[in-house]
Amino acid sequence: MNRTRLGGWGVLVLVWLGLVALFGMLADHFLSATTLTTVASRLPALSVVAAGMTLVIIGGGIDLSVGSVMALSGAVLGVAIVQWGWPLAAAIPVAILTGALAGLGTGLVTVGLGIPSFLVTLGSLEICRGLTYAVCDSRTLFIGAAIRPLAQPMPILGIPPTVPVALAVVVAAQAILSRTVFGRHLVAIGANEPAVRLAGIDTATPRVAVFALSGALAGLAAVFASARLGSADPNAGAGLELAAIAAVVIGGTSLSGGSGSVVGSLLGVLVIATLEAGLAQLGASEPLKRIVTGGAIIAAVAADALRRRWEGERG
Amino acid sequence: MSGDSGSVALRAEGISKAWSTPVLDRVSLDLREGEVHVLMGSNGAGKSTLAAILGGLVPADAGRMTLGDLPYAPRSRAAAETAGVVMVLQEMNLFPGMSLAENLFLDRLPSRFGLVDRAALHRRAGVALERVGLGDLDPRIPLARLGVGHRQLVEIARALDRRCRVLILDEPTAALSARESDLLFDHVRRLVAEGVSVVYVTHRLDELPRIADRISVLRDGRFVAEHLGGAVPPEQLIEEMSGRSAPQGSAAASPPTGEVVLAVTGLERGARVRSVSLEIRSGEVVGLAGLVGAGRTELLRTIFGADPAVAGSVRVGDGRAGLSRSPRQAVAAGIGMLPEDRRHDGLLLGQPIRVNALLLPSQPPARRGWIDRAAEREAAEAIRTAMEVDCTSIEQPVGQLSGGNQQKVVLGRWLAAGCRVLLCDEPTRGVDAAAKGTIHRLLRAFVGRGGGVLLASGELAELRSLCDRVLVMAGGSIVAEFSRGWSDEEVTAAAFHQAGPTPARATSAVEAGGRP
16 A cells, blocks of 8 residues: 555545535534435435446556446336335345446447447446336336345344345445456556566456446445435436536546556445535535535545645656 | 759757757758658668657757748647648557548637538538649548548648648658559649658658659668659668678588577468568577568567467477467467567556566466465565666566666566577667676576577667577568678568569679678
């Protein structure tokens, strides 16, 4: 772990604490268990999707299809439980597998045909949304008690069990990124793919695998989202890709690939979720919330660019 | 054809230029009105740099220029064009997706009320195309529909439409067919008749009788000789371009004795690699000489599988003969490559030495996919020490290192990988003298341990000091082979073989300079 990375994380933690302190002063009941629950409920789905997105972006790609893949996995989950009567323990792996297969298809087309992933995932975004409507007949599937406990706050901790699972996923993804050969090669590919190919390294496998991983994590996010709502909504995840990309960018990952961290993206998710919760408590209108969130994204990217320029000038 | 009497259109005096090493050393040039003045020289002689200075692309470090009677010191290409000096670049500066007319007038589209005046645009484009003999083309078609030769003519038409007084052509026929070259020569002649002065950069001897009014020969950044008219004996020019360095080293070539580590048979790839066969034995450094565009880089890339071969086979040691379809297969077979452009093709500039030195399929050291960080640091430190990389630590980003130290990192990677054959493309370009010595020593040590090296270099001194044998490439083929004790003249003559006036004459040049 190098100093710059810890420094980057430190800045994000300070920004987040600053936001908590700000809203704590401005809103009477911000520092409360209710807020914690609100933020915690938003956290799991977005942070695992952002973890997958981080790896894809570090590898030099982008995955716009995560929202639709999440909806598709959710629909499969709902059908498995409601229509086929499967137990939750059997339905969850199927939902994750659905996401992984969707991601695998995206990865194979992207790498096999040499098309930018931006365009391929723009297509699979539509395809997966269409498949979702087909699977659940365009209706919300009510799952109910079978899945609710996953999203209920646990005694004493006050957070649902999905939160520690999501945190474990983030830690695992960070470990894969910084401690495995796959992660090393992924960073290298994002930094300079031709050089990696000329070093005799197989670049196709990691590039395909990272999309499958991103899909699988979108599938896991579908489980979290369905648990929170108690149902599978075919319109779920609309705009999720943009929220995930925003979190990744706020977390300090370079959109051009080759550098970044999953833990940074988690902090990015925390900043976004806290900002939204705080604004809601202040009674900010929906338009204002969106304007402030958008401004925060630009501010984060601008701060990062200025920092790099400054470091570049120092040599 | 003008003689010494013509007035001077563009005069350059005492021009010097250095990048990391001196490229031009007090070179002077008089370009007279209505003449074609050819700049000749082999690779690295400084002819393209001089042309670029005249055209305003790069500033000179010292010296002064006058255009007509006025001082001339263009700060940019646009400034040079305004003054009437237009340069046509080797790499063409055109947009394939746009129409011919748009390409011709992109920076000064005729407009009415803020909209492009298409009628005027196409009328003017027609006139401009007519001037280069492309009057039968519709200016509305996209440039992408034209071949490379015609595109070059479009670029020239673009230059001519600027009422230029001086036209600079940098190896314009490199991409042209014989017929297109003829067409180009006709146009250049017509322009000269109209009073335009032309600076013509080339290394092709066969073009001289047809185009040159005056020839200036450069060698190693210095002015060597000037000839009036194009009828200069090729032997004399070759001698002037290569210099008269006496053969060095031991005349008796040690016969290669080791077993064959790399055997290439009948390798084919388009026009740049034509049925190339060669063998490299254990313990040998084999040099690849040739002019720019002779196909050296393409040959190395094709052997390595970075560009797919059309036919032929490559065998490493006792391995299976076949074609590498990817660098991955080549590396698995025991081949490594130092690419020509190490910053783009060899390194991850933002990543530390530790990552770059271990950028290989079998690295970094790992157990079940998890990196063994202690072993990784150890391996990287070992490479750093063995390669004498000058750095603060193995965590320093390679982008902060000097060119020589960057190259040592790439070299160290392949040596640590245990490959048997190293393909080196200009391994010491942009590298300081000390690092260059280290790299040469490390390569010799590598072959001393039983490896083989195939090394392309445009620098004859490097080939001389490092290589046991030198293969000369021209036009995609290997045209000559020399053992130790060769002279610059022999190798240069062989390199010009295909570019020379006739094969018979080039051969005689080899014989004339062919002292053992």
